[in-house]
Amino acid sequence: MDELRVALFGTSGFAANYVEAFKAPKRENVRLAAAVDPYASGFDMCPLYADAERMYAEVRPHIVVIATPIQLHKEQAVQAFEHGCHVVLEKPLAGCAGDAKAILAARDRAGRLLNVDYQLCYDPVIRAAKRDADAGRFGAPKQLKAIVLWPRGFVYYGRSTHWAGRKYDAQGRAIFDSVLNNATAHYLMNMLFMTGQPIRDVNCRTYRANPIETYDTAVLKGISAGADVFLAVSHAVAPEEKQEPLLEYRFEHASLHFGAKGVRGSSLTVRFDDGSVLDYGTVKQPYTENLWNMVDALRLGSPLLCTGETALLQTLALESMRQVQPEAEVFPPSLVLNDGSMNRVEGLADALWRAFETTELPELGKNGLFFPGKDIENS
Ligand SMILES: NC(=O)c1ccc[n+]([C@@H]2O[C@H](COP(=O)([O-])OP(=O)(O)OC[C@H]3O[C@@H](n4cnc5c(N)ncnc54)[C@H](O)[C@@H]3O)[C@@H](O)[C@H]2O)c1
Numbered sequence: 001m002d003e004l005r006v007a008l009f010g011t012s013g014f015a016a017n018y019v020e021a022f023k024a025p026k027r028e029n030v031r032l033a034a035a036v037d038p039y040a041s042g043f044d045m046c047p048l049y050a051d052a053e054r055m056y057a058e059v060r061p062h063i064v065v066i067a068t069p070i071q072l073h074k075e076q077a078v079q080a081f082e083h084g085c086h087v088v089l090e091k092p093l094a095g096c097a098g099d100a101k102a103i104l105a106a107r108d109r110a111g112r113l114l115n116v117d118y119q120l121c122y123d124p125v126i127r128a129a130k131r132d133a134d135a136g137r138f139g140a141p142k143q144l145k146a147i148v149l150w151p152r153g154f155v156y157y158g159r160s161t162h163w164a165g166r167k168y169d170a171q172g173r174a175i176f177d178s179v180l181n182n183a184t185a186h187y188l189m190n191m192l193f194m195t196g197q198p199i200r201d202v203n204c205r206t207y208r209a210n211p212i213e214t215y216d217t218a219v220l221k222g223i224s225a226g227a228d229v230f231l232a233v234s235h236a237v238a239p240e241e242k243q244e245p246l247l248e249y250r251f252e253h254a255s256l257h258f259g260a261k262g263v264r265g266s267s268l269t270v271r272f273d274d275g276s277v278l279d280y281g282t283v284k285q286p287y288t289e290n291l292w293n294m295v296d297a298l299r300l301g302s303p304l305l306c307t308g309e310t311a312l313l314q315t316l317a318l319e320s321m322r323q324v325q326p327e328a329e330v331f332p333p334s335l336v337l338n339d340g341s342m343n344r345v346e347g348l349a350d351a352l353w354r355a356f357e358t359t360e361l362p363e364l365g366k367n368g369l370f371f372p373g374k375d376i377e378n379s
Helices: 013-021 052-059 070-082 097-110 124-134 185-195 289-300 308-324 348-358
Strands: 004-009 030-036 063-066 086-090 114-117 141-149 200-208 217-224 227-234 243-251 254-260 263-272 277-282 336-338 343-345 363-365 368-370
Touching: 004 013, 004 052, 004 289, 013 030, 030 052, 052 070, 063 070, 063 289, 070 086, 070 097, 086 097, 086 289, 097 114, 097 308, 114 289, 114 308, 124 185, 124 263, 124 277, 141 185, 141 348, 185 217, 185 227, 185 243, 185 308, 200 308, 200 363, 217 308, 217 348, 227 348, 243 263, 348 368
Parallel strands: 004 030, 004 063, 063 086, 086 114, 141 227
Antiparallel strands: 141 243, 200 217, 217 227, 243 254, 254 263, 263 277, 336 343, 363 368
16 A cells, blocks of 8 residues: 655644644554644654745645645645645635635646545534435425534634634735634534535624624524525623534424534434434544545545535635625624623523524614514614
C-alpha cells in the first residue's frame, strides 16, 4: 500500500484535532508530512512551513487538510487543487457562494476529490437514518425543526485572529462568520443533508447582542424537498438557558428525534405512526473522520460522505438569508445584560422556544421579540 503524504493547514484551534489524529492514525501508511501555519512555533510533529508554495515544492503532498479561518478556505483549497492534491476541508465550505463555487470549479478542473467536515454527515447513526429516509421508510419529509441555544461570551468573540463575527477581512475576503456559519452550522447542514435539496422560499430574522458585524441569533424558515424547515439558534442566551441541539424531523409516517427540551441528546430515535420506536443508537459526531473517509475514497473507492455539493447547500442557505436581511437587527441596549463575560438578552430564550413551537418568525420591538398578530405590538 503506497504511503499517502498529508499536509495540514493550521495547527491550533480546531486543527489541533488533526494533529491529535496523527498520533494514532486510523489507517496505515498515512503520514503527516508537513504543516503550514505562519503563526505557529515549536511544532515538532513534522516540518512546519510559513510559506505554502515552499511546502508544495518540497513535500508534494497527496492530501491537503485545511483547518484555517473561513476567509482562507478558497485560496488555500484552489491552490491545493492546482498542485494536484485532494482536499479535506473544515466546514463551512467558504464565506460566500462565489468562493464556494470557485472551490468546486478548481476541484473539477484538477479532477481531484474534496470532502468537507460537517461531522454529522460522517456519523454512522445519522447515515443509517438518512439511508432509511432516502429509501422511503418514513414517507416524504414534512417538517424539519431544530433549536440550539449555546451561550458564547467575549472570549469566544475575541479569540484567535479576530475573524469571529466579521463579514470580510482586511483583504476583502468573505468570512461571514456567524452563529449559523460556525458553531450551529452543523444543524442547518443536517436538515439539508437529510433532504438533499437546497432551501427555497427563505425567510429569516437575524439579530445581534454582541459588537459584531454579522449575527449571534437567527431564526430561519424555508422549504426543502417540499418540507418546511425551521431553525432557531442563539449565542446570546444565559448559561442556565443553554439548550443542546434538539432536532425534530417529521415525515409522512414517522418522526425522527434527537434531544429534548433541557436535555442533551444522545440517541437518534424514530417514532413510527403505528406506535413502534426504533433506536438508531448514539450520535457521536466523530472528529477527523473526514480525513479517513478521504483515505478510503482514494484507496478503496469508498464514497465521499460530505461532498462539496452537500456543503454548498449550507453556504447557499446563508447567502439567501443575507439577501432577505442584509443587516442583522441590533437588540436594544436596555435588553442586553453584560455580566462581565458575555452579552445576553432578557427574554430571548423564551421567545426562541415560542418560535420553535409555533414555527413563526418573531419581530423585534423595544421590549424584545414579539409575535405579530399574537402579541400586542411593542415597538
Ligand atoms: N468541525 C467543527 O466542529 C469545527 C469546530 C470549530 C471550528 N471549525 C472550523 O475550523 C476552521 C478553523 O477554525 P478555528 O476556530 O480553529 O480557527 P483559528 O483562528 O483558531 O485558526 C486555526 C489555525 O489556522 C492557522 N492559520 C491562520 N492563518 C493561517 C494561514 N494563512 N495559513 C495557515 N494557517 C493559518 C492558525 O494559526 C491556527 O493554527 C474554520 O473553518 C472553522 O469553521 C470546525
